[in-house]
Amino acid sequence: MNLKRKIILIAAALPVVFTSLYISNHLQPFSSTKESENNPQKELNFVVSKNSEIGELSRASIERELNHPNPRIIILWTTWRSGSTYTGELLAKALPKTFFSTEPLRWWREVILHKNDSKSNAAFQFLNDLLHCHVHPGYTKQVTSLRNFQYYMRWNSYFSKRCVPLDACTNTTFISDMCKTANIHIAKVIRLSLKWAWRLLYAEDLDIQIIYLARDPRAVLSSRSRRIFCKDDTCKDPDTVCKLLEEDLIEVEKMSQRFPKRFKFVQYERIFEDARAGLEDLMSFVNLPVSEAQLQLLHPTLTDPDAPFAINKDAKSQVDRWRTTNGFEKVARYQRACLRPISALGLRVFESEEELLNLSLPLIVSYPFLS
Incomplete structure (x- = not known):
């Protein structure tokens, strides 16, 4: 057999070898018997019988290239x-x-x-x-x-x-x-x-x-x-x-x-x-x-x-809910630590407990920093 013919035969066999290796390496976690471990086709059939949708997924994964586009x-x-x-x-x-x-x-x-x-x-x-x-x-x-x-x-x-x-x-x-x-x-x-x-x-x-x-x-x-x-x-x-x-x-x-x-x-x-x-x-x-x-x-x-x-x-009712579940002292402590991001987000800084609890005062007072 000349060299050119040998190369052609090897190239023709590669897809079969690759597919067998892929089945063996990637479906092994789903095997349930020693027989399936030694028989890739029976292992694939086991997956199909367990769940037809998974079976279709497994067949598709064998057929597609490993560098399948990401979602x-x-x-x-x-x-x-x-x-x-x-x-x-x-x-x-x-x-x-x-x-x-x-x-x-x-x-x-x-x-x-x-x-x-x-x-x-x-x-x-x-x-x-x-x-x-x-x-x-x-x-x-x-x-x-x-x-x-x-x-x-x-x-x-x-x-x-x-x-x-x-x-x-x-x-x-x-x-x-x-x-x-x-x-x-x-x-x-x-x-x-x-x-x-x-x-x-x-x-x-x-x-x-x-x-x-x-x-x-x-x-x-x-x-x-x-x-x-x-x-x-x-x-x-x-x-x-x-x-x-x-x-x-x-x-x-x-x-x-x-x-x-x-x-x-x-x-x-x-x-x-x-x-x-x-x-x-x-x-x-x-x-x-x-x-x-x-x-x-x-x-x-x-x-x-x-x-x-x-x-x-x-979700809308949650926007102002924190104003009625925290005392002003606690909120004031948060405001002192967070004044800069609060202002950047265009939100109101409360000066008193009366303001905090007055939900008719809108929380949003200006456009955020990106505007």
């Missing part, structure tokens, strides 16, 4: 108790095939990662890899943390309803493949300072838009003061919290100017002055129509307003 990405960048649960759910209901990464950095606990250190870099790298749908086995601890977070599994239903039948919710290959099949990837990021977003905005291989959500820091601090999870200074100390907010707002102005089509600043209080108009403005930025599922969220059946992760509540 479109929308990041809601904010902090705890800033209206992110409600706003994130609105965004997630735009399209049915949505991979919703709720608090993907949960493994790093309740701190704001703002220093350029190993911890912050590791958190950013995980986020970056997740957004690229490349979750490798080294992230097992991180994805296990998400698997154990009930709200992540509840809200990322596109993923959870497919992984649970196969017990694959912590399988990094399965997570990567599911991420790639989505039409859109929504990520709610609340543990990183905004300056880390520059790297994502400059990434040429990501179809990404970032929405930065800010809320009156007095409302944020008031809500966090009643939550047992908030122990670190970056979460509970007024001086630290408002210093970080001020730093974020500096980045907001720069990003809005540099990336007007990829970055948007929104303010919780202004969105829910007119929730329908606020929703339409958000969807116009991401170039998607308003869905019926989103409209249903705007007119919910009221639930416990103190429920920490409730979305079925009147």
